[in-house]
């Protein structure tokens with residue numbers, strides 16, 4: 453399962469100039485989707501690997517012995533023996549404006565929304581937005597997450613705050629102001645016209661600016677009138693490289709509600725389909741209660757689903773049918789989302805563990821190779837960024853995370869007895885958390901160093 457340097461599509465978004473960087477250590481990455489090819493064909497494991505980076509991108513990746521002669525003069529690799537270097541984690545569904553709603557007691561989805569609306573109203577205050585956005589980005593990095601697809605609040609300033617803080621940390625963030633013009637508190641409502649105008653201004657300001665991407669973000673079908681979904685369609689048609697990010701079929705009660713609100717549509721997914729919101733840059737969060745025909749339609753349109761097991765377990769929303777989604781006749785693109793704040797951890801490692809638990813409750817054993825894939829390359833594919841991040845191949849942007857298999861006594865004991873790389877990855881999935889993240893690099897710079905305990909950018 454060793455590999456030599458490979459090539460990949462050259463991304464089209466330039467990154468800022470940074471000094472050359474080289475990082476040496478055990479390396480894992482994916483050349484394909486293991487749900488389709490099997491694990492052995494998909495996973496590349498280099499026991500002594502080397503990444504060479506320049507100007508924010510990976511210029512070489514492979515065995516240290518084969519690449520050491522290509523190190524730029526004067527560049528000494530940062531060496532992580534006994535660790536594991538992986539592509540930075542991709543959180544394919546989260547809400548930065550719900551960070552302070554984490555661990556609200558007791559609610560299922562309808563009551564949960566009342567908690568979150570209170571939290572989101574506070575983002576009318578720009579200073580509050582900037583403070584939470586900074587904490588949110590720091591927390592992502594502490595957990596090894598280099599890219600997230602995130603909801604902001606309805607206020608355009610709240611999206612500005614997240615893009616600004618992500619930019620300061622060199623992260624690749626996709627986000628958007630949420631669109632809601634019904635079925636929410638008055639303070640959080642916009643209109644179809646405001647949704648269009650404010651989103652268009654944010655797209656102009658942020659989409660493709662640095663590493664930022666804009667996501668057109670209707671909250672979910674019940675919170676938008678047909679006019680507002682028409683506005684979303686027009687926005688996406690006018691800016692086809694934007695993402696679309698919304699929720700679907702999270703709680704069973706949503707489905708009759710959507711039918712009553714959109715009686716002319718053939719179900720929940722058909723609402724988004726009708727308004728031109730499905731496609732290879734669309735991420736639908738949850739999708740637990742999609743029908744087989746709806747999953748098939750997602751697959752055919754290239755629409756991705758973000759599986760959010762921590763959130764689903766916390767709210768009791770249901771058990772996502774991962775096997776059916778990935779191994780049916782028309783497998784679809786699935787990524788993992790933390791869904792902060794209904795999810796209770798920023799850690800994709802813990803999200804993998806929860807995905808394993810949910811799969812088990814549906815009679816399916818999700819192994820660690822597939823879980824790591826969902827959290828890295830799978831996430832990149834869901835966001836339409838497979839050529840840009842997620843695989844640690846030359847030409848890709850240099851986002852990666854260094855994991856410490858000895859981060860805790862229990863983890864150290866368990867990983868000391870790991871039988872092979874798959875067993876090591878499984879132990880990291882089941883026992884790992886933020887403590888396991890030794891360092892996080894964005895665009896070829898160290899953005900977080902656990903042991904140095906320094907703020908971002910100090911490395």
Ligand SMILES: [Zn+2]
Pocket residue numbers: 545546547699737791
């Ligand atoms: Zn959500």
